[in-house]
Each structure stands twice: as C-alpha cells, then as structure tokens.
Amino acid sequence: MSDRRTIEGTILRGKEFEATEGRVIVADGQIAGIEEEPVESDDIVVPAFVNAHTHIGDSIAKEAGEGLDLDELVAPPDGLKHRLLREASHEETVAAMERSLSFMEGSGTAACIGFREGGVEGVRAMAEAVEGLDIESVTLGREEIEAMEAADGFGASGARDGEFGRERTATREAGKLFGIHAGERDPDDINGALDLDPDFLVHMVHPERIHLERVADRDVPIVVCPRSNLVTGVGTPDIAELAEHTTVALGTDNVMLNSPSMFREMEFAAKLSEVSARYVLKMATHHGAEIADLNCGVIEEDRDARLFVLDGDSDNLTGYQNPVRAVVRRAGIDDVREVVLETPD
Structure with a gap:
C-alpha cells in the first residue's frame, strides 16, 4: 500500500x-x-534548501581564530583549521559534524555539497556523521585521488595551491563532480581554475571581465558564500553581475566562521545584492541541486x-x-x- x-x-x-x-x-x-x-x-x-558549499569538518572549531586573516584561518596545510583538524580525534570530528548536519536538517536543508579534508579517512568520517540522518551529503574528497574515489567527487583548494591536473582527469574519468575555489582573495587563480574545466567554482569575489566571459562561454556555475567572504575580509561577491553570466548557487562555507544556516545566508545575500528575493531562493534551492544532479x-x-x-x-x-x-x-x-x-x- x-x-x-x-x-x-x-x-x-x-x-x-x-x-x-x-x-x-x-x-x-x-x-x-x-x-x-x-x-x-x-x-x-x-x-x-541545498547548501552548495560547506566545510563541515570545521565543526570542531566554531568561532576559533578571532583576528586571523584568510590564510591564517584556512590555508593548507598549516592554517588554524587544518591544525585543529589534525589534533582532533576521529570520534570528536564525527560527533561535531553530526551536530552541524542535524542543525542543517532541522532548518530545512535537504543536502549539502561538502569539501572534506583528511583524505580517505575524512570522507569516511563524513559518511559516518551523516549515517542515520535524512540530510544528504554530496562529499568531495580532497588532498588525494583516493579520497575522490571514496567520495562523490573532488574539491580543490585553488589553482595557486597546485595544478590539480591529475585529480581533474581522474575525477572526469570517474564521472564525478569537480569543484574548485577561485577568485576568493584576488583574481590571480581564476584562469588556472577555469583551465581545469570544473563543474563549478566557489567564491568568485574578484572576477575580471575576461573571467566572466570565460565563465559564460563554458556555462560554469558559481557558488557564492557572502557571509564567509565578509568575515575573512576578502570583500563580497557581486551576485547580480555573476548572475548575468551564469547560474549562481548559495553556500555557507566554513562552519568555524558561520552557522550553516541557509536562512541567514539568504537574508544576507538578499540585502547585500541587487538580485531579487526570488533569485536568492533559486540560489538556495534548485541551483545547488542542479550542480549536484539532485532531484530536489x-x-x-x-x-x-x-x-x-x-x-x-x-x-x-x-x-x-x-x-x-x-x-x-x-x-x-x-x-x-x-x-x-x-x-x-
């Protein structure tokens, strides 16, 4: 029945x-x-909601790092978040991630796309954290091809941190999702990121006209995280300009810096930008679902x-x-x- x-x-x-x-x-x-x-x-x-960019592992370090700049906070391998992740036990990390995922689920989030540090073990920890919950985690492994193979794809830190050509090829051959940070602090890594033909870009706070033209030509979606960008002092994205060139989705980024609340992210994005409330709701729902090929x-x-x-x-x-x-x-x-x-x- x-x-x-x-x-x-x-x-x-x-x-x-x-x-x-x-x-x-x-x-x-x-x-x-x-x-x-x-x-x-x-x-x-x-x-x-579909939260299109998260770092759920940061749940062990909420509101850590007051006064630190972006590199001091999150740059691999020795930014504060990476040090704290290495120091935390497996059990501590899983428990903290489970609490953040439960909060997201209870606040109406159906799925999140997570860049997961820690290689294969980090991917397995995420699977353990989400087990038994109704929220879906689209997990992108980092640091090694084996992590991508164990996950739903690969999440690259940025073109200034490495070439990522091998990882991109392996991810494409596996038919999985490839995302990369770009244009967060300056425009210098955007061309390198686009050269990898990613499935989506994250941040794009500082694109130049040539970058927007390349994004439009290739129809590369962009995930923006304006609260995070404000907190780290890199500026905020011009959402309206990005939306003129491609599909824009919304994410909450690092849990250490912001709660994974799509309500808070939507309100901030709507009041920051010149796009309509209707477009912001699209960013928070089906635009992210389309990036991750979800039927929601x-x-x-x-x-x-x-x-x-x-x-x-x-x-x-x-x-x-x-x-x-x-x-x-x-x-x-x-x-x-x-x-x-x-x-x-």
Whole structure:
C-alpha cells in the first residue's frame, strides 16, 4: 500500500516559486501531485534548501581564530583549521559534524555539497556523521585521488595551491563532480581554475571581465558564500553581475566562521545584492541541486519529497504580504513547523 500524505498551505511551486494555495501530495518519497484549491492554513510550503558549499569538518572549531586573516584561518596545510583538524580525534570530528548536519536538517536543508579534508579517512568520517540522518551529503574528497574515489567527487583548494591536473582527469574519468575555489582573495587563480574545466567554482569575489566571459562561454556555475567572504575580509561577491553570466548557487562555507544556516545566508545575500528575493531562493534551492544532479530543490510532480513548512502565523511572519520575500528576508529556524526529507525507496 502506498505511503501517502498531504501538506497544506501556500505552496511555492515550481522553479519560479508561484504562490499556490492548496495541497502537496506526497507518496512513496516523491511529490505525487499538487492540488490547487482554498485551504484553512497559513503555512508556507517551501522546497528544501541545498547548501552548495560547506566545510563541515570545521565543526570542531566554531568561532576559533578571532583576528586571523584568510590564510591564517584556512590555508593548507598549516592554517588554524587544518591544525585543529589534525589534533582532533576521529570520534570528536564525527560527533561535531553530526551536530552541524542535524542543525542543517532541522532548518530545512535537504543536502549539502561538502569539501572534506583528511583524505580517505575524512570522507569516511563524513559518511559516518551523516549515517542515520535524512540530510544528504554530496562529499568531495580532497588532498588525494583516493579520497575522490571514496567520495562523490573532488574539491580543490585553488589553482595557486597546485595544478590539480591529475585529480581533474581522474575525477572526469570517474564521472564525478569537480569543484574548485577561485577568485576568493584576488583574481590571480581564476584562469588556472577555469583551465581545469570544473563543474563549478566557489567564491568568485574578484572576477575580471575576461573571467566572466570565460565563465559564460563554458556555462560554469558559481557558488557564492557572502557571509564567509565578509568575515575573512576578502570583500563580497557581486551576485547580480555573476548572475548575468551564469547560474549562481548559495553556500555557507566554513562552519568555524558561520552557522550553516541557509536562512541567514539568504537574508544576507538578499540585502547585500541587487538580485531579487526570488533569485536568492533559486540560489538556495534548485541551483545547488542542479550542480549536484539532485532531484530536489523544486516542488513539482516527480521530484523527491524534500521540503519544509513554515508557520505563516508565527509572531515573526504573521502579516507577510509577499511569501517569497518573507521566506528569504525574514524567516528563520524558529518559524519552521515541519521538515519533510523523503526519497523514493
């Protein structure tokens, strides 16, 4: 017998988040249908987030490194985060990552793309941390080809740290995802990153016109992490300019610097940039899902049933006039009534 349930409210439907009053029909882990009709509910039904760039291993070092610059904080191999990761036990690292993943799950995140330090052992630790949770981790190994083979792909630190040609070739041959940091502190590593023909770039705070033209020509998606960029003092990305050239997704970056809250990241991105709230919600949902080839991030038939429900009558949200703007610029974890993270068997 089919496992069938309904979820009522104002549904942010499809890739344009058309506000539709009615019911979402969930059956066997998928969205089986959407019924458009009046309902007695103030709830807002939202596609679950995809956090497109994280470093979950940093969960052992939250708010460490006050006053340090970017290199002192995270540069391999001797930045603070790498030293703390080496000093932490396997059990400590896994437990800390599990807590961050649980927080993300409870705040409506269906999946995250994580750059995971520590080679093969780091990838295995992530698998252990996510076991038993409903959030999906798209884990990109680092430091060695063997880590990529054990993971969902490879996450490169940046073209100034190495050539990564062997790693890129091996990742392509394995049919897996390859991402690389670029343009975080200056434009000098962007061409080198693009030469690797990556599946996506992370940061791109300092692109020049030639870089944007290359990105557009190759249709390379970009993941921005504006709160992290502000904290590390490298500037903030021009999201509107990037969006004119390619698909832009949203990530929260290092857990040591920022909570992995997509609500906080969306609000900051929306108020920082000139893009619409609707575009920011795309960045936080189906743009990230498309990078990782996930069947979520959109409420429409035949998608995985991965969504969350906001209490539209909460003290924070009651009286909202525009549901998309309310979700992006105002909502928070305290407004979450229910998180549904299901996939077909």
